[in-house]
Amino acid sequence: MKVNQNCVGCAQCAAYCPHNAITVFGRASINRNCVECKTCVDYCPLGAISGDE
């Protein structure tokens, strides 16, 4: 998954991530636990996360 410039760091993605794969410190960063389930995409209020194409 990729995080774009729209991210403000609200951490909604991190709380809903079922794999504990997102840490947030001013903005979201996605770690190795990510399995590309894309749950975070729907929970981001700013459309800041997209899949690796």
Added chain:
Amino acid sequence: MKAVIIGAGLGGLLSGAKLSKAGYEVEIFERLPFTGGRFTNLEHKGFQLSTGALHMIPHGARGPLASLLCDVGAGVTIIPSEPMSVIRNMAGEDIDFHDFRKEISLTKRVKLGTVLAYSLKFKPKDDISFRDWVMKYFEDEFLLRLADSFCGWSLSLRAADVPAREVLEIIDNMYRYKGPGIPLGGCGAVTDALCDVIRSNGGNIHTSSSVERILVDNGRVSGIFVDGKEVSADIVISNIGHMETTKLYKCSDEDYLAKLGKAKPSRGIKICIASDEALLGHSGALFTPYAQRINGINEVTNADPSLAPAGKHLIMSHQTTLSDNLEQEIALGLDDLKTLFPGKEYEVLMVQSYSGGWPVNRASSGSDTGNRTPVGNLYVVGDGAKGKGGIEVEGVALGVMNAMREIL
């Protein structure tokens, strides 16, 4: 009559509850998978964190939000904060908010009484900021710091960025409605209760439904376009702020657009921490005028232990974001916590920051444009259209009341 509401945040849900109670057929569309917007719970490690606002209602059980909840029949228990609020002074002692005058000289104390009484009655008409107002009459380091701490905690702004008359309206409201309270079950209990009211009045709430267009015919809204179909409506209420709303239809009112350009969203940082022992020991707000960045802190588990796992406390701090270097702003906030709670053990659960398109407030206090739009039956509610002197969600409630007075 049919009302379509865009966005299931607090403003949208309050409007939906009020309109459905008045007999309107209500349909709400929310693009996120859950309701409540920036006023609901966010579960993390067994703690009830929040999507946006802290679990605190600024004017508690007697304020505008509480009275609107009561009016629509939303069952929410609000526990009054006790004490109302506390100030950590320069010496590191916690003093009751009402005793803040003891921190200034006797001369200034006397002057404060008369200046405040006069200014509450005759609010400054010009755009003097609250900081300049404090400077003009008192030139006092403690009062300036307290002004920043208070404006930061309640509006996520520096005192220099809020008009003095807006803060004086807030002080008026504090006398009128009294101090804060904690909603039992957190912010989510409030928005969930409103969803229940809307559904029991026959309304529908759709989540994961993104409205693509507002349909306007001859200066009147006829409906919206969502999920590949048209939904007709007699009125449309938007809870997504004025600016975002204009992106959903062709708005050519230059004066209105220019006014919107001036509304500045406010930004802020919330740090959520967990502790085995109580760090504050009360359910009021702790103002921290001498911290580098943090404006205030609360410990909601003293009012509602269910917001954390058994035996744990949930503490949240709020700070205005003062620079564009967000990492540094957060680091200063974390540093403040170490200084405020020396020798205490706690865990940082989550750091959340808000700005731009997902801010603390879409229109910061004093830059609100009201509920109306250039389209007659299209209204905006929420934190982009608050009422005068309303702190955060109280402002959202006052704004909804204003809009409902026009509609009903």
